[in-house]
Amino acid sequence: MLTISIIGLLLVLLFMGLPLVFAIGASSMVYFFFADINLALLTQRMTASINSFLILAIPFFFLAGELMNACKLTDRIIALAKALVGHIHGGLAQVNIFASLIFSGMSGSPTADTTALGSVLIPAMKKEGYPAPFSAAVTVASSMVGPMIPPSVALVIYGTLANVSIGRLLLAGILPGFVIIGTQMLFTYFYARKRDFPRYERATLPELATAIKGGGPAILFPVIIVAGILFGIFSPTEAAAVAVLYGLLLSLFYRNVKGADIWGAIQNTALGTARILSIIAVASAFSWIMVREQVPLAIADGISTISENPVIALFVIVAMLLASGFSWSRPLPRSF
Numbered sequence: 631m632l633t634i635s636i637i638g639l640l641l642v643l644l645f646m647g648l649p650l651v652f653a654i655g656a657s658s659m660v661y662f663f664f665a666d667i668n669l670a671l672l673t674q675r676m677t678a679s680i681n682s683f684l685i686l687a688i689p690f691f692f693l694a695g696e697l698m699n700a701c702k703l704t705d706r707i708i709a710l711a712k713a714l715v716g717h718i719h720g721g722l723a724q725v726n727i728f729a730s731l732i733f734s735g736m737s738g739s740p741t742a743d744t745t746a747l748g749s750v751l752i753p754a755m756k757k758e759g760y761p762a763p764f765s766a767a768v769t770v771a772s773s774m775v776g777p778m779i780p781p782s783v784a785l786v787i788y789g790t791l792a793n794v795s796i797g798r799l800l801l802a803g804i805l806p807g808f809v810i811i812g813t814q815m816l817f818t819y820f821y822a823r824k825r826d827f828p829r830y831e832r833a834t835l836p837e838l839a840t841a842i843k844g845g846g847p848a849i850l851f852p853v854i855i856v857a858g859i860l861f862g863i864f865s866p867t868e869a870a871a872v873a874v875l876y877g878l879l880l881s882l883f884y885r886n887v888k889g890a891d892i893w894g895a896i897q898n899t900a901l902g903t904a905r906i907l908s909i910i911a912v913a914s915a916f917s918w919i920m921v922r923e924q925v926p927l928a929i930a931d932g933i934s935t936i937s938e939n940p941v942i943a944l945f946v947i948v949a950m951l952l953a954s955g956f957s958w959s960r961p962l963p964r965s966f
Contacts, residue, residue, distance in 0.1 A: 633923040636661045640916075651905070655912040661919050672915055679914030680907050683867060684790050689903040690870030691781040694851075696895035697877030700887045703848050704746050707732045710845030713833040715815070720822025721829035722758055723768050724815055726751045730772035731811045732845065734779040735852030743773035758828055772814055778807035780852050780859075781873060786866070787910060791917075796866040797859045804856065847880055 636657050643653035662672050711729040718724045726747065733743050748769040755765035777784035780800040789796035822829070833841065854876060855869045864872060881887035920926060933943050 632661065632664055633925060651908045651912055654916050658912060658915045658919060675915040675918050676911035680911050682790055684796060687786045687796065687867045687870040688783055688906055689899055690874050691783050691786065692902050693895060693899040694781065694870065694873035694877045696898050697874065697881060698851065699746065700891040700895050701880050701884050702886055704750060706844040707848055708750065710841040712830060713838045713841035716830035717832040718819060719829055720818045720827045722751065722755050723760065723818045723822060723827065726768050727772040727811060727814050727818065730775055731779065732848055734776040740773040740776035743776050744769055760827060768818065775807045775810050778803040778810065780855050781870065787906065791910065800859060800866065801856065851876060
């Protein structure tokens, strides 16, 4: 009953709009109190989960992305994407998707991708006759490649918590990322032909060279990280530090980054890292509670009653996560 009550409390707090870190933390404290466990153990579980050398990759990747944003590369990335794919049916929509692929290699964050590209491309798409819902959908859907393409903070967090090789995770995210972008561009191609959306003239060689010169450094950003990890030149944490150095060198190359911009990047990194590490800490304590109460074992037994085929079990898990995502994506009532 205590386990069910704790999970129910967590769901209620989340539904009320309490931030995730406080909802999980409060639920964990209630469990420790009623289970008569010393609260010092809760603190130990939280601090142990973030006391890791691999965790350093998170603030470094955050800072690298902030420095790249400070270089104001958005317009250069859009120009490069336009030169490469703008001539395909659905020109600006294709540019939006391909630019998300490049931008994800800088920030690794779908939120940053949506904010930076959406503020520029959604109004431009609407101006060229694209429906507003389609423009927003393309921007949001393509930004979801952010957690897949290196550098990915989400994969670093998963690797740290699950004790999985971060280097292999970063490399494993490349192919799914390209598959996602490829399928979205293919769908947009047929949809644009059906709706007769506009497209641009194919870029000339001089225009292509100019676009590559302006946006090429952004493409090299994930290439350096992946190549360094793949060939064993540096570890994932060291790759994150190299990414920061590359961002600083790029700011000197473009000469459009001021000291205030760098200080702002450091502040944003500190705030973002604090939020992420807080969630990791309380999530680690809550996962310890679930293991102690044998919740994962009970879930595994429940799935095994459906089928012992691992493929079917995987589809059941994905269906559960998908249903959970749909349920929490609905808008809350006005009373909340």
